[in-house]
Amino acid sequence: MHRSRLLHFSRLAVELVVLLGLYVLGCKLAVVFGVPIPGGVIGLGLLLAAFATGWVKPAALQLGAGLLMAEMLLFFIPALMSLLDYGALLRQDGWRILLVIGASTLLVMLATALTVEAVCRWRMRHEH
Structure with missing residues (x-):
């Protein structure tokens, strides 16, 4: 049981790091190219492109995205x-x-x- 919780937590952490990385990359691209689009929107575009090309499967980020959605009210x-x-x-x-x-x-x-x-x-x- 302890091992499964550790695997669950580590998967959650990796997914959150990937989502945060896409956000940070989007912010950096907005600054570098000087576009008047928020970095979060660019990051979502990158995520959509990764899903559309098949580089990332939506299920691979489901746990981290689910946590963010559940805590959205904060x-x-x-x-x-x-x-x-x-x-x-x-x-x-x-x-x-x-x-x-x-x-x-x-x-x-x-x-x-x-x-x-x-x-x-x-x-x-x-x-x-």
């Missing part, structure tokens, strides 16, 4: 706590803020869906 707590300081702003312009958040969320979902669809079609064409 990344949003500072932003939520800062809302307490801006109650007057929310009462005055809250509907505009919600409109922007809703519209941007829909645009991101649409862009993601179109990208996934395009990659799936590209992959289907190149597999045959």
Whole structure:
């Protein structure tokens, strides 16, 4: 039992290091090339490219990604706590803020869906 927990922890650590490495590489590429795209987005693009080319199987990073997804709320707590300081702003312009958040969320979902669809079609064409 102790050995299996050690293997589980070491696999989790390796997966998190790979995901963090892709993020850091994306940040470095953004700085080197001077593109106005966040390094995290570039890192996700690199991860998508690794998945699409078959260099990395999604199951190989499932444990680390699952941990990050499970703890995602921790990344949003500072932003939520800062809302307490801006109650007057929310009462005055809250509907505009919600409109922007809703519209941007829909645009991101649409862009993601179109990208996934395009990659799936590209992959289907190149597999045959």
